[in-house]
Amino acid sequence: MKTTFEEIIDINRFGENDPVDLNELAKLAEIEQVSKSDEKILFLGVDLQNDFLEGGALGVPDSFKDLERTLRFLYEHFNKISHIAVSLDTHFIQQVFHAAWWIDEDGNHPEPMTIISVEDVESGKWQPVKHKEDSLAYVKALEENGQKQLCIWPYHCIEGTTGVMLESQFAKFIHFHSFVHGNPIKKVVKGKGFSEMYGIVQPEVGREKDESLLSYLREFDKIIVAGQAESHCVYESVKQIVDHYREDHEFLKQIYVLTDGMSCIPGFEEVSEQGWSELRKTGIQLVDSTDLKL
Template identity: 50%
Template sequence: MKTPLHEVFDEHHIGLPSTIGMNELLGKAVLEGLSPASDDSEKILFLAIDMQNDFMEKGELAVPGSHQDVWNAARFLYSHLDKITQIAVSLDTHQPQQIFHPIWWIDGDGNHPAPFTIITPEDVLNGKWRAVNHPEESLAYVRKLGEQSKKELCIWPYHCLEGTYGAALESQFANMVFFHSIARKSTPLRIVKGKDPLSEMYGIIKPEVSHGDDAGNIELLRELKDYDRVIVVGEAQSHCVLESLRQILAHYESAADITSRIVVLSDCMSPIPGFEQSTEDAFAQLQEKYGITITTSTALKL
């Protein structure tokens, strides 16, 4: 018994609380009559990076185009419920007091930086910006960020604060994730990232600046090897999706049989404004270097 898509996913409520009760929804999933995911001969992972309310178009760190991205991803999942073995979701998870939020820094007049302010090591050394707490560690971080990650510290709007609605998985997409879970008897993987107060963490494997010899989420990297295909969607394409891919591909740089399994659905992700061209260039480079597939949700057939 195939449940109509509109009974699982309401495209008019993307970014808003779900109007469908979870017990009603999952009761319908039981009736799908699909084989368990454990029976799949081809193992396919659907990896959704930071599909959270705060990255939706009315969220605290809104990504233009995110509603259409969620809609495209949901339709793809619905059309391939019987083929997707497992869904993994990452959740950007923060506290107000983190190095990339305004409250961490003040200028000479005691003002906090506006969102999207860039703070360089020189800014800290000359007193343009001062860390309210952990000044030595903060300066060291800004320096290492440039050395290790080739980035500058960006102050972001407060977003994805743990326990808030903004930090939750977008409700309509969540409906689809849990519907799949019941219909296929497959438990979603949950990847929580970004809780270190002294580091940004765009990628799902490790923070921008690692402490000591932290190798990152080795368990997840090992998990990825178990799948014949890994399909990637998420927000924002220019930051968390891009950095997640970079980290995974760098880890498996010498294993073309693994990197070639990665499929990016370009119509299920959007960049933060101002990063369009650099994002397009970066993805093209990853495609050329690692042999990943970049396609769309309508073109990919499983």
């Protein structure tokens, strides 16, 4: 590439609200040319948004280092990676996993990271402000399905706030890539329904799948995944793709998860490690970004 990494990315400005000047990027991209390849390779960036990076409302420790390694990988393989897709976790204040939804007998809202169980709801320890039957049914469904219990998250990725936006340096890079390759960035909005939606394919509770997204993913010869947080949205996104294509062994072998491009929410490291251990058995590959050569 004629354009240097530093001309596009300023790693010292990670997490800042650095405006993305698309006209400037368009001019910078004019000098670049890419050789067309018969292989279609997708980079899938999961929830690389301000609120999930250090300093954000639900900032993941070490996420700036993860982001730098991811961006250097994307730069090194700029010509080979033909398409980019990103997910955008998007919420409202009044959702079942936010404190505003719940109160105790004294009218207090739960603190962030509080776990609410079926027993808590049935005993009255925590009660929904409204939608009582649906809320209890939701918590029951989580436990019956063996999924993660209901966690009250800090208010994050609220629609219309800067927290929901893609991190600025990452946004610069992927739009520069789009200009050069001439392919649109696929942006997948998730999390606006009643249920939490960690994965990109379907909510935690509910059977509806994004069939068009699944079909889109199957068009690619290779998929490289990174993002935040490893323990939740990255893991669940990969798991949902695997669950849908479990019998398509050749496809699953071409899914690469960058181990140094993601980190866990503290306290979820052990369950995350167990989950990835099971997913490895399906054929997906967990690799360090410096070891993966496309």
